[in-house]
Amino acid sequence: MKTIYAVIVGYGDRGRVYGQYALLHPETFQIVAVVDPLDMNRNKAKETFDLPEERCYRSVEELIRAGKIADCALNCTMDELHVSTTLPLLDAGYDVLLEKPVTSDPKQLFLLKERAEKNHCRLMICHVLRYAPFYQGIKRVLAEGKIGTVIAMEMSEHVGIQHVITAYIRGKWRSNARSGSSMLLAKSCHDLDLMCWLVGDSAPRAVVSFGKRTVFIPENAPKGSGNICTLDCPVEKDCMYSAKKMYLEHDTMGFLTWAGMDTYFEDVTEEQKEQHLRESDFGKCVYKLDGDLYDHQTVAVEFENGVTASMSLISNATYPGRRIHIIGTKGEISGFLENSIYTVRIFGADEMSYREEQFDVSEEIDSGHMGGDLRLVEDFVKTESGMPCSVSTTSIQDSINGHLCVYAADRSAQEQRVVYIKEYND
Numbered sequence: 434m435k436t437i438y439a440v441i442v443g444y445g446d447r448g449r450v451y452g453q454y455a456l457l458h459p460e461t462f463q464i465v466a467v468v469d470p471l472d473m474n475r476n477k478a479k480e481t482f483d484l485p486e487e488r489c490y491r492s493v494e495e496l497i498r499a500g501k502i503a504d505c506a507l508n509c510t511m512d513e514l515h516v517s518t519t520l521p522l523l524d525a526g527y528d529v530l531l532e533k534p535v536t537s538d539p540k541q542l543f544l545l546k547e548r549a550e551k552n553h554c555r556l557m558i559c560h561v562l563r564y565a566p567f568y569q570g571i572k573r574v575l576a577e578g579k580i581g582t583v584i585a586m587e588m589s590e591h592v593g594i595q596h597v598i599t600a601y602i603r604g605k606w607r608s609n610a611r612s613g614s615s616m617l618l619a620k621s622c623h624d625l626d627l628m629c630w631l632v633g634d635s636a637p638r639a640v641v642s643f644g645k646r647t648v649f650i651p652e653n654a655p656k657g658s659g660n661i662c663t664l665d666c667p668v669e670k671d672c673m674y675s676a677k678k679m680y681l682e683h684d685t686m687g688f689l690t691w692a693g694m695d696t697y698f699e700d701v702t703e704e705q706k707e708q709h710l711r712e713s714d715f716g717k718c719v720y721k722l723d724g725d726l727y728d729h730q731t732v733a734v735e736f737e738n739g740v741t742a743s744m745s746l747i748s749n750a751t752y753p754g755r756r757i758h759i760i761g762t763k764g765e766i767s768g769f770l771e772n773s774i775y776t777v778r779i780f781g782a783d784e785m786s787y788r789e790e791q792f793d794v795s796e797e798i799d800s801g802h803m804g805g806d807l808r809l810v811e812d813f814v815k816t817e818s819g820m821p822c823s824v825s826t827t828s829i830q831d832s833i834n835g836h837l838c839v840y841a842a843d844r845s846a847q848e849q850r851v852v853y854i855k856e857y858n859d
């Protein structure tokens with residue numbers, strides 16, 4: 434396999450995750466440049482990949498002025514920057530591995546697809562869960578026809594309370610108006626992508642959805658509560674969402690909580706943490722922030738071939754995780770991603786009974802997103818080297834249906850009606 438040279442655009446959390454692959458496999462993948470306007474993150478990449486100063490850029494435009502210096506780019510910028518940073522990369526001839534969600538705007542989604550095709554560039558989307566051995570195994574069972582033809586599918590994700598509060602109530606995804614992403618788009622574009630991928634050859638036809646924000650709203654704030662947990666809240670000690678408890682005492686999701694400070698998140702001092710909780714949104718009362726995301730939403734999709742499928746995204750869970758249950762004409766598959774076990778049941782193998790086989794893929798989990806993170810980069814690198822695409826490969830062409838289901842679901846919940854996918858294709 435030849436060596437593939439890449440630029441990381443946006444060296445934040447995800448940039449660091451994907452960059453690890455280059456450190457582990459320098460013979461096939463090397464990071465030769467970074468683009469990031471933030472000095473701290475640019476310098477971190479410079480140090481990590483031993484980059485010369487002239488290969489550390491502040492903007493994509495600066496990178497492009499230097500000529501084409503790599504085979505591809507890993508675009509790990511935040512949601513609202515995906516389109517504006519990817520278009521110039523494609524125009525400059527870079528293949529791009531782009532973080533999800535692609536965009537919240539259907540027109541921009543189609544524009545990116547067209548631009549990738551026009552420039553003959555690969556544009557692959559980071560649907561890491563397709564690469565988790567759990568979902569790869571389920572896809573294999575379906576392809577082998579073991580459960581016959583798929584009739585229906587149920588999926589759910591229960592998002593843990595600490596994750597929800599840190600990322601979606603206090604964190605950078607807390608508002609659709611700010612980040613450009615609804616909770617369904619940010620969190621479940623993975624699941625709706627998986628749904629379309631697992632259904633296979635048929636496209637989604639119609640979507641209906643209901644959603645609401647019920648928990649973290651001002652009306653539910655404890656009586657007499659203040660605005661900032663560590664400064665002015667008389668009931669802080671009795672509140673289980675106290676920023677003091679979550680971030681000072683338990684250091685919940687430090688890579689999110691302490692990001693965006695002048696110091697690298699792993700190096701922040703206790704004093705800096707306390708100051709951050711006094712001054713940033715991470716210290717604010719969870720009930721009084723300006724978030725606009727639903728905290729529970731259910732989506733039902735009908736596919737052209739008659740398959741019906743549902744996905745429920747439910748926040749504030751005590752026992753988080755993703756569940757799936759697929760029913761086919763000869764049997765079914767069910768499983769819980771977080772314990773890495775799925776079960777296949779074939780009806781009628783014995784008279785009026787079924788045969789059951791359990792698959793445990795826990796030993797294959799060797800990176801984040803239940804093994805999906807680095808398998809995704811490996812697949813991208815292999816495809817860049819000219820090797821055949823894998824069953825999980827997520828080109829922009831292939832990612833469109835899942836994203837359209839998300840747009841349609843959000844529109845359906847808002848307008849209280851069935852939304853037809855053809856509304857986006859006309």
Ligand SMILES: NC(=O)c1ccc[n+]([C@@H]2O[C@H](COP(=O)([O-])OP(=O)(O)OC[C@H]3O[C@@H](n4cnc5c(N)ncnc54)[C@H](O)[C@@H]3O)[C@@H](O)[C@H]2O)c1
Nearest residue numbers: 442443444445446447468469471474509510511512532559
């Ligand atoms: N695939 C997944 O499962 C998964 C998981 C988490 C996050 N994400 C997505 O990954 C993306 C990145 O998230 P993150 O948590 O790493 O964000 P982050 O804020 O940690 O990193 C973004 C980086 O981009 C840099 N940046 C800002 N403007 C830029 C520009 N114009 N050009 C280049 N760089 C720029 C920032 O300085 C920062 O270093 C988001 O879209 C997020 O939704 C995907």
